[in-house]
Amino acid sequence: MPCSTIIGANASERVRAKRSNMNDAWKRRQTLKPVHIGLLGLGTVGGSTYQVLTRNAEEIARRAGRGIVITHASVRSPDRVPPLGLEGVKLSDNPQTVVDDPDVDVVVELIGSYEDAFRLVMRAIENGKHVVTANKGLIALRGNEIFEAAQQHGIMVAFEAAVGGGIPIIKSIREGLAGNKIEWLAGIVNGTTNFILTSMLEQGREFGDVLAEAQRLGYAEADPTFDVDGIDAAHKLTILASIAFGIPLQFQKVYTEGVSVVRPEDIVYARELGYIIKHLAIARKTDDRVELRVHPTLIPESRLIANVNGVMNAILVSADALGPTLYYGAGAGGEATASAVVADVVDVVRTMTADPNNRVPHLAFKPDQIADLPISSIEDVETSYYIRLQAVDRPGVLAKVAGITGALDISIEAVIQKEPGEGETTVPLILLTRKVKERAVNEAIREFKAFDDIVGDIVRLRVESLI
Numbered sequence: 124m125p126c127s128t129i130i131g132a133n134a135s136e137r138v139r140a141k142r143s144n145m146n147d148a149w150k151r152r153q154t155l156k157p158v159h160i161g162l163l164g165l166g167t168v169g170g171s172t173y174q175v176l177t178r179n180a181e182e183i184a185r186r187a188g189r190g191i192v193i194t195h196a197s198v199r200s201p202d203r204v205p206p207l208g209l210e211g212v213k214l215s216d217n218p219q220t221v222v223d224d225p226d227v228d229v230v231v232e233l234i235g236s237y238e239d240a241f242r243l244v245m246r247a248i249e250n251g252k253h254v255v256t257a258n259k260g261l262i263a264l265r266g267n268e269i270f271e272a273a274q275q276h277g278i279m280v281a282f283e284a285a286v287g288g289g290i291p292i293i294k295s296i297r298e299g300l301a302g303n304k305i306e307w308l309a310g311i312v313n314g315t316t317n318f319i320l321t322s323m324l325e326q327g328r329e330f331g332d333v334l335a336e337a338q339r340l341g342y343a344e345a346d347p348t349f350d351v352d353g354i355d356a357a358h359k360l361t362i363l364a365s366i367a368f369g370i371p372l373q374f375q376k377v378y379t380e381g382v383s384v385v386r387p388e389d390i391v392y393a394r395e396l397g398y399i400i401k402h403l404a405i406a407r408k409t410d411d412r413v414e415l416r417v418h419p420t421l422i423p424e425s426r427l428i429a430n431v432n433g434v435m436n437a438i439l440v441s442a443d444a445l446g447p448t449l450y451y452g453a454g455a456g457g458e459a460t461a462s463a464v465v466a467d468v469v470d471v472v473r474t475m476t477a478d479p480n481n482r483v484p485h486l487a488f489k490p491d492q493i494a495d496l497p498i499s500s501i502e503d504v505e506t507s508y509y510i511r512l513q514a515v516d517r518p519g520v521l522a523k524v525a526g527i528t529g530a531l532d533i534s535i536e537a538v539i540q541k542e543p544g545e546g547e548t549t550v551p552l553i554l555l556t557r558k559v560k561e562r563a564v565n566e567a568i569r570e571f572k573a574f575d576d577i578v579g580d581i582v583r584l585r586v587e588s589l590i
């Protein structure tokens with residue numbers, strides 16, 4: 124009988140009976156032994172994971188259907204244990220002791236390195252323990268092997284915290300958008316580079332100066348080249364593209380360009396043209412290929428994502444049924460990242476008794492449906508370009524520049540020529556092109572370099588309309 128036809132005293136009795144059955148089921152689940160977590164690493168994210176799990180234990184148990192407790196943790200140095208209380212937590216200085224502890228059900232890997240983390244995660248899988256990790260490099264570089272092993276052993280490996288810190292972007296794409304074809308995504312997925320670009324824009328500061336501040340504030344990775352050269356963003360893009368398009372993880376095929384090519388004057392000229400420069404991670408599905416690229420990008424200042432500033436992250440996803448959606452939040456930091464780690468733990472606990480074949484696949488698509496689509500070469504990418512030249516200030520130079528672009532079928536959308544500085548004989552010339560293949564732009568730059576009246580470095584940045 125449809126619910127809407129239940130009326131009168133009879134119906135209330137049935138509702139009461141149903142509630143009482145639900146309460147019994149809840150009580151039965153409460154009697155389940157709590158799930159035991161083995162935590163690898165008690166650094167910033169590890170310590171925050173302990174605090175969130177402890178502080179919100181009751182709420183989390185109501186969601187997961189049973190208690191979740193950290194019973195064993197590894198610390199790098201036993202004499203530098205953070206003052207967290209750690210009541211009832213066994214401490215080891217060897218993470219393998221945690222992974223091999225028969226009392227541990229789920230291993231949470233927060234040590235960060237690739238090689239040690241890979242060895243420990245594979246061992247946890249062999250030991251039949253589910254894994255939660257925040258390690259983007261590990262998933263981007265070794266994820267294919269990890270998921271294959273996990274599949275064989277019926278183990279879950281969850282990695283929400285690997286991309287966008289606390290933003291639930293993996294879950295959103297993998298589950299929330301499961302009915303859509305993803306067309307493209309573009310993300311600000313590195314807080315350090317966004318902090319640098321925002322400070323350069325708002326305070327007109329030089330790149331090196333802002334980077335030093337980002338390091339002082341603890342935003343940058345231990346090795347800041349990972350942030351600055353776009354490697355951290357490329358790790359995250361590898362993961363996002365894989366779950367968006369059902370392709371294998373292939374970090375080596377991401378075209379990566381760092382943020383240090385952007386000069387303060389480019390930020391100013393871009394603004395004059397109506398654009399903001401952001402360091403974007405972009406994945407786009409064309410007819411039969413996928414583009415994977417990380418680079419500084421001019422985006423129209425009217426886009427919401429153009430206004431994501433400081434260390435914040437945001438990912439814009441274009442899906443065929445839903446259209447564009449924007450996911451915004453804290454991309455790093457102890458409690459923000461712990462939020463994603465704990466959500467993964469809850470997910471694992473909720474489904475650990477489910478048939479492994481009926482769980483959400485690691486990479487969103489069933490393992491036998493992962494399609495190895497070709498990745499576009501950057502020369503085949505078609506977009507618009509910002510080109511900054513330093514030109515000798517004399518008649519005919521602009522005509523020659525236009526001759527080079529015209530011959531290569533590059534259509535110019537806008538040109539800015541600035542006044543020469545006091546006593547200077549050259550002027551900055553900024554070209555904004557319409558959409559064109561990168562191959563043609565590279566050829567134009569080669570010809571500009573061979574032209575005597577163009578001096579100094581040529582800056583080439585890509586432009587995306589994000590619609």
Ligand code: HSE
Nearest residue numbers: 313314315343344455
């Ligand atoms: N270094 C990263 C960032 C931290 O700047 O976003 C989180 O991955």
